[in-house]
Amino acid sequence: MIKVLILEDDPMVAVLNKQYLKEVEGFELAATANSFHGALEVIKTEDIDLLLLDIFMAGKDGLELLQHIRKKNEWKVDVILVTAADDVDSIQTALRYGAIDYIIKPFEFERFNQALTTYKEKYHWLKKQNSFKQEELDQKILYQNKKKHTSLPKGLTRNTLQVIVNAILEKGEEPFSTEEIAEKVQISRVSVRKYIKFLKEIGLLGERMTYGSVGRPVYLYVNKELTKSTLQHFF
16 A cells, blocks of 8 residues: 655645545555655654645745755655645646656646546556666656547447536536436446546546435536547547
């Protein structure tokens, strides 16, 4: 398991980050902290693999902690920024000090999941290697190639995709669930879920996770770039 430290001084955001972390397989929350010194004590005493780091907080900020970690060069901690800081200086400073990803608040679970999943793949792949060939390094670490879908995945059909897309487009900018679309098009939730997953994977739908009255996560989807023209080559 990849051990994670969350540094976040906003209690509500810290809870959200912890909930999101639970949804991504392969990660374990080692500790949370709400200050520079609190996080530093955890890093000194525990084996932390990944730090989810906020910038804005009272006292010394997150970038100062990142710089301190790198200058000391004692702790092998990877860092992903999760912060409202969207200015160029903060982003450049974080990247110069080795941040492996940068998530700007507010963010959706999809972006969080993407960052951690990508990190997990690299983390485990590096653990298995002693040396690299340039092609392997480029593909796995430096220039990861994203698969471009030129045809529908096995099991999906053009006609059903078109029906589901039409139903989603009717929702406009309103968030929707798999169940809502399944009820509207009279297709099973399992089937609809496959099509929504495909549309999310190619970047046309966004995903949000909320918690219902019984505490279970509920996934809602929003239209990001979905139009009939963006899927024209599938019809």
